[in-house]
Amino acid sequence: MTHDLVITGAKVVTASGTTMCDIGITEGKIATLGTGLEGAEIIDAAGLIALPGGIDSHVHISQPSGPGIEMADDFSSGTRAAACGGNTTILPFCLPEEGMTLREAVADYRVKAEGNCLTDVSFHLIVKETDPVTLGQDLPALIADGYTSFKVFMTYEGLALSDRQILEVMSVAKAQGAMVMVHAENEDAIDFLRDQAERSGETGPYHHATTRPVPVEREATHRAISLAEIAGVPLTIVHVSNGEAMEEIQRARQRGLTVFAETCPQYITLTADDLDRDGFEGAKYVCSPPPRTSDEWGNIWRGIEQGTFDLFSSDHCPFRFVDTAGKDAPGARNSFRNIPNGIPGVETRLPILFSEGVVKGRLSLERFAALTATNHARLYGLYPRKGAIMVGADADIALWDPGLTKPIRQSDLHHGTDYTPWEGFEVTGWPVRTILRGVTTMLDGAPVADPIGHHLSRDAPDVLR
Ligand code: URP
Ligand code: ZN
Numbered sequence: 381m382t383h384d385l386v387i388t389g390a391k392v393v394t395a396s397g398t399t400m401c402d403i404g405i406t407e408g409k410i411a412t413l414g415t416g417l418e419g420a421e422i423i424d425a426a427g428l429i430a431l432p433g434g435i436d437s438h439v440h441i442s443q444p445s446g447p448g449i450e451m452a453d454d455f456s457s458g459t460r461a462a463a464c465g466g467n468t469t470i471l472p473f474c475l476p477e478e479g480m481t482l483r484e485a486v487a488d489y490r491v492k493a494e495g496n497c498l499t500d501v502s503f504h505l506i507v508k509e510t511d512p513v514t515l516g517q518d519l520p521a522l523i524a525d526g527y528t529s530f531k532v533f534m535t536y537e538g539l540a541l542s543d544r545q546i547l548e549v550m551s552v553a554k555a556q557g558a559m560v561m562v563h564a565e566n567e568d569a570i571d572f573l574r575d576q577a578e579r580s581g582e583t584g585p586y587h588h589a590t591t592r593p594v595p596v597e598r599e600a601t602h603r604a605i606s607l608a609e610i611a612g613v614p615l616t617i618v619h620v621s622n623g624e625a626m627e628e629i630q631r632a633r634q635r636g637l638t639v640f641a642e643t644c645p646q647y648i649t650l651t652a653d654d655l656d657r658d659g660f661e662g663a664k665y666v667c668s669p670p671p672r673t674s675d676e677w678g679n680i681w682r683g684i685e686q687g688t689f690d691l692f693s694s695d696h697c698p699f700r701f702v703d704t705a706g707k708d709a710p711g712a713r714n715s716f717r718n719i720p721n722g723i724p725g726v727e728t729r730l731p732i733l734f735s736e737g738v739v740k741g742r743l744s745l746e747r748f749a750a751l752t753a754t755n756h757a758r759l760y761g762l763y764p765r766k767g768a769i770m771v772g773a774d775a776d777i778a779l780w781d782p783g784l785t786k787p788i789r790q791s792d793l794h795h796g797t798d799y800t801p802w803e804g805f806e807v808t809g810w811p812v813r814t815i816l817r818g819v820t821t822m823l824d825g826a827p828v829a830d831p832i833g834h835h836l837s838r839d840a841p842d843v844l845r
């Protein structure tokens with residue numbers, strides 16, 4: 381049998397094992413794994429590693445961010461950056477504009493994404509209203525339509541839900557078969573600490589971190605888990621930043637609860653001191669939860685190595701730095717509370733984990749595949765179509781050069797923002813080719829295809845099937 385495309389010579393990695401074989405691709409799917417395969421086109425990948433295309437299940441793109449504030453990425457730039465970072469699928473969040481229903485917001489996102497994506501995409505829903513139409517009609521209809529995960533917030537004015545509201549949302553997830561993702565930080569405690577800091581004149585970017593200390597996240601993590609236990613649903617705690625919150629998850633699992641956990645590059649490479657950089661530079665690092673101490677890096681690594689963390693995502697949430705519609709928003713230099721929250725990272729997530737994890741001997745290639753692709757597909761209803769190099773799956777593959785060493789440079793990146801928090805960070809191991817359904821979308825760090833990305837309708841999470 382002749383394939384459309386054959387990749388030869390690579391070490392082929394999945395979450396369950398590594399082998400030397402050819403990958404035969406026909407009509408965008410992996411048709412054969414074997415040796416001596418024939419193809420109309422051959423990619424010689426000797427010396428490279430073939431990994432499942434990255435799935436970044438925590439990304440913010442074109443998200444409404446308040447009056448006068450604009451996110452730096454639309455679907456074109458966000459997915460271009462994702463593809464150049466070795467990704468083939470991303471899952472951005474869909475947040476309704478003021479006055480819009482969730483269903484209208486999804487329709488709006490579909491229009492914004494259509495024809496503009498260099499990766500496949502699907503949306504998580506953000507639930508900020510718990511009125512009867514949202515809970516009784518919109519959510520069930522959207523879940524049935526393949527939007528099988530949603531995020532609730534315990535912080536941020538205008539987004540935070542009460543415990544009662546979270547329980548209401550969880551009960552819809554239970555009835556309809558969806559995954560609840562929780563942003564766990566205690567809004568009342570943050571509000572109290574923020575007012576106190578401002579009264580003391582502690583208004584610089586660094587105080588974003590001091591007003592969101594570890595107990596704020598630990599307490600909310602415990603409470604979110606307890607609410608899920610009461611509602612009888614599995615849940616995912618997203619962007620876990622520290623060991624104490626992580627231990628809440630470990631304890632819950634010991635009690636037999638089904639809790640999944642996600643962490644991000646910022647929690648193994650940045651610290652709160654980055655928010656204390658000279659002048660207004662610290663604003664570049666303002667995100668929630670904030671980066672902690674370098675001691676916490678060790679705790680998070682322990683969780684990654686021991687399997688507490690299922691997901692390694694970017695939480696890409698890009699704002700331009702030199703821009704009054706971004707980090708330099710009106711009032712941002714007077715108080716950290718006016719600095720838009722979030723940092724870019726969709727293009728740097730995979731190289732950072734490869735370099736810090738695989739190259740430094742903390743992670744096997746198989747675990748890297750699980751943390752960056754397979755588990756995302758399983759948890760969010762995309763497996764086995766996505767997340768693995770196996771016969772029948774979409775031919776979504778990243779070819780990695782494990783020996784390529786170069787620093788991260790803003791000038792090499794493709795996102796819409798004007799900085800990277802990792803400027804100058806030395807990385808060994810880079811994706812050199814990204815392949816989406818058999819089509820090369822990135823070659824040697826540059827985007828090379830038309831926007832061929834599809835919207836993906838998702839099944840129920842593995843754990844609910
Ligand atoms: O600071 C962050 N992480 N902004 C993005 C929104 C969120 O909470 O994930
Ligand atoms: Zn969040």
Ligand code: ZN
Pocket residue numbers: 438439440695696697
């Ligand atoms: Zn986020």
